[in-house]
Amino acid sequence: MNAAANLPDDIEALKAIILAQQEQNARLEALVAAFKQALFGRKSEKIGPDQFELALEDIETAIAQVETEGEAKPLVTPTRTSTPRKASRGSLPRHLPRIEEVIEPETTLCDCGCERHVIGEDVSERLDIIPAQFRVIVTRRPKYACRSCEGRIVQAPAPAHLIPGGMPTEATVAHVIVSKYADHLPLYRQAQIYSRQGIDLDRSTLAAWVGRAAFELKPVYDALLANLKRSTKLFMDETTAPVLDPGRRKTKTGYFWVLARDDRPWGGGAPPGVAFTYAPGRSGQYAEGILKGFTGTLQVDGYAGYNRLLKRPTQDIQLAYCWAHARRKLHEVAQTGTTPIADEGLKQIAALYRIEKDVRGQKPEARLSERQARSKPIIDAFEAWLTTHRARLSAKSPLGEALKYIAKYWDGLTLFLTDGRIEIDNNAVERSIRPIALNRKNALFAGHDAGAQIWAMLASLIETCKLNAVDLHAWITATLRAIINGHKQSDIDALLPWNYAQTV
Template sequence: MYQIGEDRTERLDIIPAQLRVIVTVRPKYACRTCAEGVSQAPAPAHLIEGGLPTEGAIAHVLVGKFSDHLPLYRQSQILARSGIDLHRSTLADWVGTAAFHLGPVVDRLAEYLKTSTKLFMDETTAPVLDPGRGLTKTGYLWALARDDRRWGGEDPPGVVFTYAPGRAGENAEKILQGFDGILQLDGYSGYNRLTRPSRKGGDPIRVAHCWAHARRKLKEVFDRDGSEIAAEGLRRIAEFYRIETEIRGMGPGQRLSARQARTAPLIAGFGEWLQSQRLRISAKSRLGEKLIYIHRQWDGLQTFLHDGRVEIDSNAVENLIRPIALTRKNALFAGHDEGGEPGAASLHSSPPRRSTTSSPSLTSKPPLKPSLPAIPPAGSTNSFLGTSSRQADPG
């Protein structure tokens, strides 16, 4: 028989995650004719000195908690199916240790982002236990982000999360110390202090408000009441976004020219329409309140007309914090304010929404690698002592 061809079929198979124990062997050496005693290579540096996990194991827990939204008690149950008994309190210690070591990386990233000329900012709730009351209080995760891809900016996108026990504007002021560029945000009044001459930590910030939030206000009224006035506002805003879709990816100069020629007249028309409707509609009505909201943000809503780098909305940062809601739902709450800070730091090793195509488990490992001890000087006893490693099955 001679082979005249072949048929091939493909099937998808999954190999479950494998746990392994890394055994490091450090031989001991002794000289029989001298009095130097026993020599042995120092133990390798570990993220948790004397602890069980490798850096990869800790990264796996971080990615599971903050990227895959798996609370630690669920991860403990998953490990138990493989015969590994690790209580969630142990996993929590790992997360806290990783957050401590990530702290300098996060601080440096924040400094780097604040050298930018334009950033986004938003905040979301983070329930925290209130000791002594048996209840939870509301903490906040503040996101400071950069994403210049829509206008071809060369700086890579990035985000820094900071935990604060409240939503007061002074928290934003503290986070933004050293930043003097344009800030894209929603209409939360706590940000108003950033635009004042008395602002701490820098010059008054120029803000760009979000047309998506303005649209959302009108959409709420339309969905509830079917208001024709709200429908007209939505139609006008849709024209702005249609132009933005056409110029997406162009350089700042081209975007600015298109906005000045095409969008600016539409914005002016919207402003006239807004004023006329405010005169007709009671300020205490549901629609009147939404129109007042848009009116209060009017100057910031026009910032994008004068700078091609500015976006029409702050959706870039909203998309980054939206997945945090799933982690918040699954984990319920942090144990205390100090627990919110490690959570914020750990979000950088496994961001809730990745702006690159790389695996979060790969991007999280390098920052977790501890600094290795200095190489012994040449000629020392330890300079020629090596270590060997072998693997063994758990148990």
């Protein structure tokens, strides 16, 4: 029996079905076209990956709504088929606990009066989620006394707690920190979530917990920053940090300066790490202060404030610049229309990136050898191209400004040809900044300079955990417990995230 047999005989009813089907198809086609454009179309470089993901989510949700509408109101009565449709949903992880429910027929008696027996079964699995579950840890410490004499009473000592006499466990405080600084959920929203489960916690109470944890975790943060500065190759960047200025009843602009280490592309042995530092401004003096004690290669963008580092009396820092920023200058020009000169520059930079993709993960010596053999001819040709077109173009034109930028930082842009450890761009530190931008959008601003520094400190520890594939909640909980139980300051490096990863 086919679907045509279920169609009505009335012409007007058939027209209504066709029109409804055409309308549904048109909506789906428009949504699919938007989905393809978002997924494969040209995107402005200003659109961040997280914003892009949000756009895809909304389009996919709208498509699912239209499809569900069609299933809920079928235009033609569906016919029963012999084989039910099987949806491919993948398999659920085996480590998840299973709660089985058996659904029995109303009766298992046969019409003949005999009891039916099981000949098989259909099994389906669905993912179930229980909202954050609260529980109370009750600690009892019995007191013991002797009936035969008047000896002293014996009782086990009270365990050390992060909040003496307070209600939260270290795991609870860790959950609040992860929710705020990793999941970008402000404290007042967390308080609202807890309230729905009958737990009345004021935002200021949660803030007090976070502040106490930040105080205890600061030695770990200091050890992280010191460890990074012992490296000879780091990335550095800065991003804005709006901070409330109560005196003026408005926000002021501070900055998060970020140091990052990621030696994985060249097989380095040092674990990846990130350290944010808050400063009230963007002057190069802040970068110089943060980098006190560091010597080596610093990979940065073209911000002029870093030039101050080259004037240190010891002259122990060299600056490697970012080809992604150079490319962006040409890309902005290319977006304005037909620009064969900019397009040619972009093609040469793309060729450099293809080589970098091939050498990623190789040892520094191998990377350097490949770059000398394959990248250096491209760089030499690019330099000649740059000199030729700078002589022909007005320095004040958009393309002239882009070429001037590249020429200004040429020595630092070509430094990757002399050291296999140096990356072609600064993207490693750019990726580290994204969570700060997300938290900034959700929290709007930091309430105080001190609060901004706490934000920077906890974000450093969290992002370093992510880079080392460490469970955030487990690490913060374990580290807080270790500190309050008297972990030695002289062995503080043992608490760094990458060392925790080696012990679990």
